[in-house]
Amino acid sequence: MKILVTAKRVEDPESKIKVKPDGSGIVQEGLKYKINPFDEIGVEEGLRLAAKHGGEVVVVSIGTKDVQEQLRHALAMGATRAVWVNHAGALDQLGIAALLQKVVEKEKPDLVVLGKQSIDDDQNQVGQYLAEFLGWGQATFASKVESLESEAEKNKVPAVALTADGKAVRVVREVDNGLATLEVQLPAVVTTDLRLNQPRYASLPGIMKAKSKPIEELTPEKLGVDVTPRIQVLKMSAPPARKAGIKVPDVATLVEKLHNEAKVV
Amino acid sequence: MLHGQGLFQEEHEAFRRTVRAVVEKELRPFAQEWEAKEEFPRELFRRFGELGFLGLKYPEAYGGSAAGELYEAVLLEELGRCGSGGVSAGLGAQFTISTGPLHLFGTEDQKHRWLAPAIRGEKVGALGITEPDAGSDVAGIRTTAHRDGDHYVINGSKTYITNGVRADFVVLAVKTDPSRGHKGLSMVVVEKGTPGFSVGRKLQKLGWRASDTAELFFEDCRVPAENLLGVEGQGFSQIMGNFQWERLSLALGAVGAMDDMLETALEHVKQRRAFGQTLSGFQVVRHKLAELFTSRECARQLTYHALRLHLAGEYAVAQTSMAKKVATETCCRVADECLQLHGGAGYMMEYDIQRHWRDARLGPIGGGTSEVMNEIIAKQLGL
Numbered sequence: 253m254k255i256l257v258t259a260k261r262v263e264d265p266e267s268k269i270k271v272k273p274d275g276s277g278i279v280q281e282g283l284k285y286k287i288n289p290f291d292e293i294g295v296e297e298g299l300r301l302a303a304k305h306g307g308e309v310v311v312v313s314i315g316t317k318d319v320q321e322q323l324r325h326a327l328a329m330g331a332t333r334a335v336w337v338n339h340a341g342a343l344d345q346l347g348i349a350a351l352l353q354k355v356v357e358k359e360k361p362d363l364v365v366l367g368k369q370s371i372d373d374d375q376n377q378v379g380q381y382l383a384e385f386l387g388w389g390q391a392t393f394a395s396k397v398e399s400l401e402s403e404a405e406k407n408k409v410p411a412v413a414l415t416a417d418g419k420a421v422r423v424v425r426e427v428d429n430g431l432a433t434l435e436v437q438l439p440a441v442v443t444t445d446l447r448l449n450q451p452r453y454a455s456l457p458g459i460m461k462a463k464s465k466p467i468e469e470l471t472p473e474k475l476g477v478d479v480t481p482r483i484q485v486l487k488m489s490a491p492p493a494r495k496a497g498i499k500v501p502d503v504a505t506l507v508e509k510l511h512n513e514a515k516v517v
Numbered sequence: 518m519l520h521g522q523g524l525f526q527e528e529h530e531a532f533r534r535t536v537r538a539v540v541e542k543e544l545r546p547f548a549q550e551w552e553a554k555e556e557f558p559r560e561l562f563r564r565f566g567e568l569g570f571l572g573l574k575y576p577e578a579y580g581g582s583a584a585g586e587l588y589e590a591v592l593l594e595e596l597g598r599c600g601s602g603g604v605s606a607g608l609g610a611q612f613t614i615s616t617g618p619l620h621l622f623g624t625e626d627q628k629h630r631w632l633a634p635a636i637r638g639e640k641v642g643a644l645g646i647t648e649p650d651a652g653s654d655v656a657g658i659r660t661t662a663h664r665d666g667d668h669y670v671i672n673g674s675k676t677y678i679t680n681g682v683r684a685d686f687v688v689l690a691v692k693t694d695p696s697r698g699h700k701g702l703s704m705v706v707v708e709k710g711t712p713g714f715s716v717g718r719k720l721q722k723l724g725w726r727a728s729d730t731a732e733l734f735f736e737d738c739r740v741p742a743e744n745l746l747g748v749e750g751q752g753f754s755q756i757m758g759n760f761q762w763e764r765l766s767l768a769l770g771a772v773g774a775m776d777d778m779l780e781t782a783l784e785h786v787k788q789r790r791a792f793g794q795t796l797s798g799f800q801v802v803r804h805k806l807a808e809l810f811t812s813r814e815c816a817r818q819l820t821y822h823a824l825r826l827h828l829a830g831e832y833a834v835a836q837t838s839m840a841k842k843v844a845t846e847t848c849c850r851v852a853d854e855c856l857q858l859h860g861g862a863g864y865m866m867e868y869d870i871q872r873h874w875r876d877a878r879l880g881p882i883g884g885g886t887s888e889v890m891n892e893i894i895a896k897q898l899g900l
């Protein structure tokens with residue numbers, strides 16, 4: 253089974269994010285970066301599937317040379333090789349999906365696993381676009397039935413299940429009113445939710461091995477994709493600071509305020 | 518800020534991220550609980566073994582990864598940030614002081630018996646040098662080991678021994694020839710359960726509360742002669758050799774602890790308000806932090822300097838002693854100043870800074886006191 257996974261470079265959520273005074277973006281000095289946590293879950297699921305059914309995990313990232321750090325991280329976790337699409341300028345979700353489509357057509361994986369969204373701009377679009385561009389089935393928000401403390405989780409059993417004939421995968425999805433199970437014909441696109449698995453740490457032997465694993469460099473030009481963004485960011489601003497709450501003396505006052513001021517009851 | 522440019526490579530930084538993730542997920546959330554219980558789960562040794570953290574500088578033949586001391590330096594620095602000096606001390610003693618002598622002086626057989634299971638985290642090790650009547654004066658220890666046929670008979674006691682209560686084996690400093698001063702010192706391994714070896718109470722401490730610190734007693738304790746490490750009479754230089762990495766490890770831990778305290782203090786002064794502005798609005802506070810960060814940087818770079826020399830195989834006894842003294846003393850001062858910046862909150866048990874303040878105090882005492890460091894430095898000056 254060949255699995256393609258993604259590794260986007262995002263701001264470390266531990267860093268303090270500040271918007272530039274002119275609203276043109278965020279202040280990048282002093283920021284730390286890491287792999288998008290949803291992508292890391294995707295890498296983990298890919299590795300579990302490859303361990304169970306045989307095959308390899310190929311990781312892809314798009315961006316400047318810096319994204320090699322996230323590729324190396326996925327390689328240290330156990331991916332076999334990496335594809336780096338070297339691109340410096342702005343990208344929108346359609347451009348990213350178009351680039352990934354070309355990489356998929358080149359790599360011909362049985363399954364593509366992506367994070368359901370990236371924690372920087374939380375768009376939740378790329379997986380869906382990609383499936384559409386490829387004409388493949390999709391199962392978004394993959395989750396699992398057992399808890400993250402279960403034995404299966406400790407033994408790193410994949411939650412995405414290959415059907416007996418090996419032609420489809422069964423995916424439990426998180427939806428608004430609970431869990432839904434989908435069966436999707438392969439090749440397919442799966443996007444991961446937070447409760448799918450607990451990604452392994454990059455072990456020291458893994459880190460050492462990753463140093464000599466190949467990273468193939470591609471560019472939008474080489475892939476023949478025009479990535480000119482169709483979406484333009486006009487201005488960024490920090491959300492308004494939350495005002496301090498008030499204490500009410502009793503339930504009656506609370507109900508009164510909810511009714512007359514907040515108008516919610 | 519790039520701290521260790523030219524020292525740590527990309528793969529060391531990748532390893533740092535792994536250690537930091539482990540510390541954040543598996544240690545830090547429990548630090549307060551373990552400190553209150555005065556114990557961390559024994560299971561942690563095994564977990565660290567599984568993660569490969571206990572054998573970073575040891576050969577693959579014994580289950581280590583032979584990655585080298587620089588990786589262990591990363592581990593030590595990051596453990597300094599776990600919020601519990603006791604946890605980093607207990608785990609640290611396993612991969613630094615107790616297994617170090619086995620690696621350096623042990624025979625193949627001894628390494629298979631004690632080093633390999635210690636690297637896996639199955640056996641817990643301790644190093645026993647200090648005695649009720651001899652700490653700084655290592656050559657003045659009184660525990661004796663008399664040769665009797667193919668055994669040594671050990672009599673005496675040890676105190677303040679980290680991991681002492683839980684240790685499955687103790688690497689023990691003994692006098693094999695009390696008439697020859699420091700030339701009569703030897704190191705011998707004593708296993709738990711050996712008749713005549715008993716563990717006294719777990720000692721109550723100001724800091725490092727999650728680590729177990731014990732008194733050990735030896736009464737006609739018979740140990741096979743094959744448990745001797747290296748050559749009889751070489752104990753003093755063996756101990757001094759082992760001290761180099763112990764001192765660097767204490768300096769690195771102090772640097773890591775300072776990182777943690779200063780990061781917290783920096784956030785605190787930006788949040789806390791007084792007289793209508795944040796604390797960081799006062800120039801005196803800004804300058805205080807500027808000074809503290811400068812002090813930490815001095816300590817860090819001196820530590821890295823000693824580390825570089827050590828890794829290059831240089832005779833860096835003076836620089837190592839300087840780094841140990843400066844880093845641990847700076848850590849105490851930084852902890853004190855950061856506590857002050859917290860005001861009353863700094864005195865409350867629910868804030869990490871009080872624990873750092875208590876834990877830091879061990880630095881200028883353990884592994885050779887600051888005064889002993891000065892003695893060593895003076896000796897290197899030919900005084």
Ligand SMILES: Cc1cc2nc3c(=O)[nH]c(=O)nc-3n(C[C@H](O)[C@H](O)[C@H](O)COP(=O)(O)OP(=O)(O)OC[C@H]3O[C@@H](n4cnc5c(N)ncnc54)[C@H](O)[C@@H]3O)c2cc1C
Nearest residue numbers: 644645646647651652653677678679882883884885886888
């Ligand atoms: C929490 C903790 C854990 C420890 N873990 C271990 C362990 O695992 N294994 C182990 O063997 N030991 C351990 N120790 C012991 C530690 O190494 C000693 O406490 C330390 O070396 C000092 O020895 P001492 O306590 O006997 O002090 P002393 O030697 O009695 O010193 C008392 C004071 O006199 C000063 N002094 C001594 N000699 C001189 C001199 N020549 N010139 C000037 N001043 C001098 C000292 O600097 C100190 O200020 C631990 C100690 C603690 C507190």
